[in-house]
Amino acid sequence: MSEEHRETGTGWPEPAEPARPSGPAGEPDPRPDAPDPDELSPLTPAEREADAPPAEESAGEEPSGSAAPVSRRLTSAGAMIAVLLALLGFTLVVQLKTTSTDSSLTATREEDLVRISSDLDSRERRLRQDIAALEDSQRQLRSGEQGRQAALDEATRRADELGILAGTLPAVGPGLSVRFVGGGKAIAATRILDAVQELRGAGAEAMQIAGSDGAAVRVIASTYFVDAQGGGLMVDGRRLTGPYTILVIGDSATMRTALNIPGGVVASVADDGGNVIVEDREAVEVSQLHAPIKLEHARPVS
Template identity: 40%
Template sequence: MSDQDEKTGEYRLRRELPDEVPAEATPNGHHAAGAVEENPPPEITGRQRLINGLWPPRVTRAQLIVALLLFGLGFGLAVQVASNSDGDSALRGARQEDLVRILDELDDRTQRLEDEKQGLEKQRDELENSSNQAEEARRQTIEKERQLGVLAGTVAAQGPGITMTIDDTKGTVEADMLLDAIQELRAAGAEAIQVNGVRVVASTYLTDSGQSVSVDGNKINAPFRFKVIGKPQDLEPALNIPGGVVQTLEKEQATVTVERSDKIVVDALRAAKRPDYARSSSQ
C-alpha cells in the first residue's frame, strides 16, 4: 500500500469517528460516568464500618423481648441461689456431731423405706406360695385392718417411743410450731401420736384459738404433751437437729423435754368416719 492510500484511509476514518465529548459535571458536583474524579471521597476503613454498624444501636422488638426474658431468668436464678444460701445457713454453722446426726437420720429414713419395701414383697410372696391362698389373704386382711386402725386412730396402740413436753409459760407457742413438730415426728417414722388427749391422724389440723391451740377443734393448753410411738433412736434426734423443732421452740422461750421409753400407750381414739361419697371400687 502506498503512502497516498494510507493518508486517504486515515482521513476517511477520522471523518467517521465522532469527536471526543468533554466530561460534563453533574448538578451535585460529580463528573459523569467515564470521567476521572480529581478529588475522590476518602476510603472507609473496616474499623469505621464496624463502628457505623454498632452505633447507634438498632433494637428490634424481638431483641427487646429476648433481653427481658434473659433478665427475668437471671433474676430468678439469683433469688434461688439466695434462698438456698439462707436455707443452708443453719447447716453451715452446725457442729460436726450435729451433721453426723443429720446424716444418720437420713440413713435411718432410707432404711425404713427399704424395710417397708421388703415387707410388701414378703406379703406378695406369701400370697403366691401359700397352698391356701384364701386363708392367707384373710389373715393379711385382718393384719392390715389392725394397722390401718392404728393409723386412723380408731384403735389404741402401744409400743416404744418418746414423750415430748413443751412448757410455754410466755404464751409464745403457736399452732404452726406444734404442726411442725408433728410433721417432723411423722417424717422420722412416728406411727401413732397423741397430743394432750387428742389423737393425731392424717386429717388433723391445728389452729390458734386465743391464748390456746385447737387440735381438730379441741382446745388444748400448755404444757403440750406429745406421746409418740416409734423408734426412739430416730424420733429424738429428728427433734434436736440444728434449726429444728427444739431450737425453734427454745427461741420462743419455751422449755422442751424429750424422754425415751420402751412402752408408750396412745389410747385416745377417733370415731370411724364413713365417707359421704367415696366407695370401694371393688363393690
C-alpha cells in the same frame, strides 16, 4: 530612562520585576534557585486568600454538618456497648454470689451432720424392712394351699394398721414423750404442727396430744391446729391449754434427731423463749381414739 522604569520620588528608578521565565504552561521553573511560583504572583497574600475558594469546597469534602450524624452514630454504639458490658458484669456478680453462698448443710456442724446421716440410715433400714415384709407377703399369697389363710392374715394385719393410722384403734409401743413448755411467749400452733410433721417424716406410727388438764386428741392425717382466742390451741375443734405433751410411737432415735436438727422444732421454740423436753419411753400408750368418719358416697366393693 526606558519605559519600564518609573519615577520613585527619590531620583532613582525602581527596578523592574523579574520576568517569569517562559516555558510550557503549568510546569514549574526547572532551575534550582528558582523562586516559588506563589512569590511571583502579582497578587498580595490578602488578595490570594480572598480569591481562594473555601477549603471544604476546594478539597471536595462534605460540609461540616455531616460530621454530626457520624458522631451521633458513634455515641449510640458506645452506649449500647456500655449497656451490654454492664449486664455482663451484673450476671457475673450474681453468679459468683450464688456459687459462693453456703448451703444449709455446708454451714452445719459436724455433730449435726452425724445425726442427719444417722436419721437417713434409719429411714433406709425401715424402708428395706417394709420391702422385705411386702415381698414375703407376696410369696405367701402365691404359695397355693396356704394362700387363702395367708390372705386372711394379711387382710387382718392391714385392717389393724389402717385402724391405727385412722385413729380408730389404740396402739402401744416404744417411742417418745415430747413436752412443750412456753416461756415469755405462748407456744404457737405452727410450732406444734411443725413438730407433728417432723415426727411423721421420721416414721411416727401413732401419736396423740394432751393439754395441761389431761384432755387429749388423737392426731391423724386430717388433724388441724389453730391458735385459740384468749390463749391455748384448738385441735380438731377441741381446746387445749399449755403446756402440751405429744406421745408418739416410733423409732425414738430417729424422731429425736428430726426434732433437734439445726433450725428445727427445738431451735424454733427456744428462739421464742420456750423449751422442748424430749424423753425416751420403752412403752408409749396412745389410747385416745378418733371418731370414725361417716362415709356418704363410698362403699366397699364386694
